[in-house]
Each structure stands twice: as structure tokens, then as C-alpha cells.
Amino acid sequence: MEAKGNRASEKAGRVMDGPTNPMVTPLLTDLYQFTMAYAYWKAGKHNERAVFDLYFRKNPFGGEFTVFAGLEECIKLIANFKLTEEEISFICQSLPGSCEEGFFNYLREIDCSDVEVYAISEGTVVFPKVPLLRVEGPVAVVQLLETPVLNLVNFASLVATNAARHRLVAGKSKMLLEFGLRRAQGPDGAIGASKYCYIGGFDATSNVAAGRLFGIPLRGTHSHAFVSSFTSPDEILEKSLCSSDRSSTCEDFVSLVNSWLNKIKWSKSLSGIFGETNQSELAAFMSYALAFPSNFLALVDTYDVMRSGVPNFCAVALALRDLGYKAVGIRLDSGDLAYLSGEARKIFHTIEKEFGVPGFGKTSITASNDLNEETLDALNKQGHEVDCFGIGTYLVTCYAQAALGCVFKLVEINNQPRIKLSEDVSKVSIPCKKRCYRLYGKEGYSLVDIMTGENEPCPKVGERILCRHPFSESKRAYVVPKRVEELLKCYWPGKSDKVREELPALDDIRDHCIKQLEQMRPDHIRRLNPTPYKVSVSAKLYDFIHFLWLNEAPVGELQ
Numbered sequence: 316m317e318a319k320g321n322r323a324s325e326k327a328g329r330v331m332d333g334p335t336n337p338m339v340t341p342l343l344t345d346l347y348q349f350t351m352a353y354a355y356w357k358a359g360k361h362n363e364r365a366v367f368d369l370y371f372r373k374n375p376f377g378g379e380f381t382v383f384a385g386l387e388e389c390i391k392l393i394a395n396f397k398l399t400e401e402e403i404s405f406i407c408q409s410l411p412g413s414c415e416e417g418f419f420n421y422l423r424e425i426d427c428s429d430v431e432v433y434a435i436s437e438g439t440v441v442f443p444k445v446p447l448l449r450v451e452g453p454v455a456v457v458q459l460l461e462t463p464v465l466n467l468v469n470f471a472s473l474v475a476t477n478a479a480r481h482r483l484v485a486g487k488s489k490m491l492l493e494f495g496l497r498r499a500q501g502p503d504g505a506i507g508a509s510k511y512c513y514i515g516g517f518d519a520t521s522n523v524a525a526g527r528l529f530g531i532p533l534r535g536t537h538s539h540a541f542v543s544s545f546t547s548p549d550e551i552l553e554k555s556l557c558s559s560d561r562s563s564t565c566e567d568f569v570s571l572v573n574s575w576l577n578k579i580k581w582s583k584s585l586s587g588i589f590g591e592t593n594q595s596e597l598a599a600f601m602s603y604a605l606a607f608p609s610n611f612l613a614l615v616d617t618y619d620v621m622r623s624g625v626p627n628f629c630a631v632a633l634a635l636r637d638l639g640y641k642a643v644g645i646r647l648d649s650g651d652l653a654y655l656s657g658e659a660r661k662i663f664h665t666i667e668k669e670f671g672v673p674g675f676g677k678t679s680i681t682a683s684n685d686l687n688e689e690t691l692d693a694l695n696k697q698g699h700e701v702d703c704f705g706i707g708t709y710l711v712t713c714y715a716q717a718a719l720g721c722v723f724k725l726v727e728i729n730n731q732p733r734i735k736l737s738e739d740v741s742k743v744s745i746p747c748k749k750r751c752y753r754l755y756g757k758e759g760y761s762l763v764d765i766m767t768g769e770n771e772p773c774p775k776v777g778e779r780i781l782c783r784h785p786f787s788e789s790k791r792a793y794v795v796p797k798r799v800e801e802l803l804k805c806y807w808p809g810k811s812d813k814v815r816e817e818l819p820a821l822d823d824i825r826d827h828c829i830k831q832l833e834q835m836r837p838d839h840i841r842r843l844n845p846t847p848y849k850v851s852v853s854a855k856l857y858d859f860i861h862f863l864w865l866n867e868a869p870v871g872e873l874q
């Protein structure tokens with residue numbers, strides 16, 4: 316086992332739990348990180364000070380914004396980054412050819428005590444090219460971090476963005492439940508999705524393990540199996556139900572429900588809407604109500620929503636009301652959700668009026684079944700009466716886009732700026748150890764993100780600054796910021812004396828994300844043809860990028 320006291324976090328007096336998933340260890344990396352580490356070590360280069368930026372090149376889902384997530388897990392990895400003896404001997408067997416013994420002594424020593432991590436706060440709305448993390452340290456160590464930090468940020472940010480997009484379409488007032496556990500990409504995909512959908516603005520999850528691990532509110536209804544497992548009301552043997560104030564007991568809840576079903580059936584405004592309802596479904600609803608009289612919610616689409624499910628629900632809900640309980644509502648899991656939610660709402664209103672039941676018209680309607688951004692948008696356009704959406708497959712698998720495509724690129728080594736060139740301009744990296752700022756305009760919206768060299772003066776409120784597109788000469792604008800926010804903060808100071816930002820609680824990250832989205836200019840976050848947000852560099856950095864570009868690009872020869 317590893318020597319615990321050796322961890323960077325403890326050496327620096329900063330004890331921190333490890334990542335949520337115990338599989339996240341220094342071995343969760345690509346083999347080439349270890350082969351490069353060996354080659355760096357052989358060349359005597361392993362301790363050269365390197366700076367890497369983690370960023371993405373294009374916003375996902377055809378949008379113009381991304382929610383940054385996964386930082387807490389990265390910092391927990393870094394704080395606990397230490398190879399065990401078993402891991403070192405596994406690496407020794409896995410490297411091609413034979414390795415010198417000294418390398419393994421080196422591996423025994425390494426941790427992240429000399430690594431500095433600057434990052435944008437988790438839950439912040441972010442844009443292409445701007446570093447989400449800037450990691451500085453001995454080149455071999457930072458290189459080993461490349462794969463695990465990309466792994467921890469890519470899906471987290473993608474699924475948080477997906478959740479935020481679902482929230483934006485659904486609107487603030489709707490309850491959003493994440494139901495994806497059964498369809499997610501394995502256990503880690505599911506746990507991650509539950510955590511990051513919550514950050515992106517979902518209200519709760521059905522995933523019990525995520526509720527336990529992160530304190531995310533848990534919610535759920537019941538399934539078709541529960542409804543179809545009943546065959547007749549005769550199955551209900553214990554029929555008594557105590558009133559909510561415990562002052563009386565109804566000895567035969569089944570009869571009470573039946574009397575309500577009859578009243579509804581023959582009521583003036585509802586007569587002819589339904590005849591005989593499905594009795595096994597009624598038995599299931601009654602049993603659920605007897606088990607959870609204060610939390611009665613019924614899945615109404617097993618047999619027939621309007622002819623059976625909704626009337627059966629209403630009869631049970633009205634019987635519960637006689638005993639002082641308020642039913643929660645129904646769930647629709649098939650059919651035309653706009654139409655069915657509208658029809659169900661009409662019945663709730665009719666019952667409110669006809670039987671004088673205040674508030675019954677507002678009974679909650681949950682909808683589920685292959686929902687995604689498009690179906691939510693279609694439902695909005697058609698008009699619907701759904702209060703709560705349960706969303707699984709499309710949300711947690713990020714069906715509309717497989718990966719965010721974050722990359723980790725070397726931008727400086729031994730104080731020498733480095734650039735990665737590409738035929739594709741969007742893939743050219745922005746060199747130098749940088750600072751990043753968000754500049755806000757007079758309307759309160761952010762106008763532009765700007766990257767500068769590390770030693771350039773920071774943009775000042777009220778002072779005009781030239782913001783240049785990093786690669787397009789003609790695209791530039793002067794900005795006089797009303798507010799300047801530095802984006803990269805110190806989350807792991809290494810040996811520097813910088814103060815470390817505390818890792819915020821999950822609810823604070825979620826609040827931050829929601830607030831960020833509320834502050835975005837609406838045209839950047841609209842679904843159809845959103846306006847790209849401007850990401851720029853200072854004039855000095857622009858000149859330097861292009862100087863380095865020309866310096867590194869070989870001049871061709873024509874024959």
C-alpha cells in the first residue's frame with residue numbers, strides 16, 4: 316500500500332479526500348504518458364517547468380456556451396497523486412523494452428506538491444479556446460496528469476451543459492428529474508451524470524447512490540411493473556387507513572375509493588368520459604396510496620390514460636383527501652404528452668369545481684418517455700400542462716454529442732512559449748502562460764473574454780482595451796469594461812505561497828451555474844442560431860502568437 320503521509324496534500328498540510336471513483340488513480344492514463352515520462356527522465360528533462368492549458372475548441376450541441384464541470388474531481392486527483400509500489404512494478408512490466416532502475420526510484424518520489432493549478436470556477440459558463448485549467452509543474456508529472464484530467468472534465472462539462480440546455484428549454488418553473496441510471500454508460504457514467512446534471516440545473520435524481528454520495532435530492536414514482544403486478548382489488552387485505560391527523564381511521568379504504576369512483580363516473584360534467592376502469596390498476600393505486608398516503612403519485616398510462624388511469628387516480632386522490640391527505644399527482648410515460656397532459660388537467664379542474672376541492676386543478680403532472688431538448692421544445696410550442704419532466708437516456712448519454720473534445724496543450728516550457736501549429740487554424744494552440752479575464756459591459760452582460768500574457772497589466776474598469784480575435788486580423792474591438800473578472804483562480808498552489816481557493820459545496824456550484832446562465836445575453840444561449848460569444852487576446856499576445864507562428868512554420872519551396 317502507498318505511504319499515506321507522502322501525499323502532496325498531506326505534505327502541504329492539505330488533507331483532501333480522493334476522487335469519487337476509486338478507479339481514478341495515476342494509472343488511469345494513457346501508456347504514452349509513462350513512456351514519455353521515461354524518455355524525459357532519460358534526457359534529464361523531467362523536471363523542466365512546463366505549463367499546459369486544458370481547453371475545448373467548439374461548444375457542444377450546436378450551441379454557443381458550455382458549462383465547466385469536473386474541477387473538484389481533478390483537484391482531488393492531484394491532491395492524492397502518488398504511485399503505490401504495486402503500480403510502479405506494473406508500469407515497470409508494461410513499458411516497452413527494459414527501463415533503468417533509477418526511473419523507478421524517480422516514480423516513487425513523484426507527487427503534485429510542485430504542481431500549480433489555476434482554474435475557472437466549476438459551474439462557470441465558458442467558451443472555446445479559453446483555458447479551463449492551467450497546470451504548471453515538472454513536465455513529466457504534468458504530462459501524466461493529461462489523460463485523467465481530460466477524462467474528468469470532458470464528460471462532466473458535456474453532461475452539465477446538456478442538463479443546462481434542457482433547463483433552458485423547460486423553463487425555470489418546471490421540476491426536472493434525472494432518471495438516467497439504467498441507460499447511462501456504466502456506473503461511473505451514471506454517477507457522473509447525476510452529479511453534473513444537478514450542477515446544470517436539474518432538481519433531483521432517481522439515483523440513490525448519487526443521493527447518498529453527493530446529497531442530491533432523491534425523487535421517484537413507480538413503474539408499470541408495479542401497476543401490472545396487481546390483478547384485482549381482492550388482493551388488498553389490509554384496507555384500513557388512519558387519517559393524516561391520526562384522529563380517525565377509515566376501516567375500508569377500498570370502499571371509500573369505489574364510492575368516489577362512482578361519484579366521478581356519474582357526475583354531470585364527467586359523465587360519458589369513462590365507463591369501467593381497469594380494476595387491477597385501481598388495486599395498484601390503492602395499494603400505493605395505503606403505503607404512501609402523503610406521497611401518492613400514480614403512473615396512469617399502463618392501460619388507458621383517459622379511460623382508466625386518470626379516473627382511477629382521481630378516485631384514490633379524493634378518498635385520500637377525505638382522510639386529510641393531499642395526493643401528489645400523476646405520471647404520463649407514453650402517448651402524446653401535450654394532449655394527454657391537457658386532457659388530464661381539464662379533468663382535475665372539473666373535479667375541483669364539481670366537488671368543491673380547492674387546489675385539485677393544480678395536481679402535478681409528470682411526463683417521461685424518451686424526452687430530450689427537441690421534444691421539450693415541441694411540447695412548449697404545442698402548449699402542455701406538464702409540471703415535471705423525468706429525463707433519462709438522451710440526457711445522461713449526451714445522445715446529441717458524444718464528447719466535448721477538451722485538449723491539453725503545452726504552452727510554455729522553461730519560460731519559453733510553445734505553439735502547436737495545424738493546417739486547421741482552429742487547432743492552432745495559443746502559446747504562453749496566460750491570464751484570462753471576462754469583461755462586462757454597461758448592460759451588465761459579459762461582452763468578451765480576453766487572454767493576455769502573464770505579465771501584462773490587467774484590464775481596468777473604465778479603461779479602453781483592444782480585444783483581438785486570436786487568428787483573424789480584421790476582427791478586433793475596443794472595450795471599455797464596466798467590470799473585470801479574472802477567470803483563472805489558484806486551486807492548487809504547489810510550492811507557491813498563493814492562497815488556495817476552497818472547493819465549493821455542490822449546491823453552491825449549482826447556484827453559481829444557474830446564476831451564470833441567467834446573466835448571459837439571451838442571444839448567446841438561444842437554441843436556434845445563437846450568437847457566438849467573443850473570445851479574444853490582447854494586442855501584445857496577438858502579435859506574439861503570429862511572431863511565433865511564423866518562426867515555427869517552415870517556409871515551403873516551389874519547384
Ligand SMILES: Nc1ncnc2c1ncn2[C@@H]1O[C@H](COP(=O)(O)OP(=O)(O)OP(=O)(O)O)[C@@H](O)[C@H]1O
Pocket residue numbers: 648649650651652653654683684685686687690693694697
Ligand atoms: N406532443 C408531443 N410532441 C412531440 N413529441 C412528443 C409529444 N408527445 C410525446 N412525444 C415524444 O414522442 C415519442 C413517442 O414515443 P413512441 O413512438 O415510442 O410512443 P409511445 O407513446 O412511447 O408508445 P408506447 O410506449 O406505448 O409504445 C417520445 O419520444 C415522446 O417523448
Ligand SMILES: O=P(O)(O)OC[C@H]1O[C@H](OP(=O)(O)OP(=O)(O)O)[C@H](O)[C@@H]1O
Pocket residue numbers: 494495497498539648683684685686705706707708709
Ligand atoms: O425514457 P427515458 O428518458 O430514458 O427516461 C427513463 C425511462 O425509464 C423508465 O422506463 P423504461 O424506459 O425502462 O421502460 P418503458 O420504456 O417501458 O417506460 C421510465 O418510465 C422512462 O420511460
Ligand SMILES: O=C(O)c1cccnc1
Pocket residue numbers: 494495521534535536537538683705707
Ligand atoms: O421514479 C421514476 O418514475 C423513474 C425512475 C427511473 C426511471 N424511470 C422512472
Ligand SMILES: [Mg+2]
Pocket residue numbers: 684685
Ligand atoms: Mg422508456
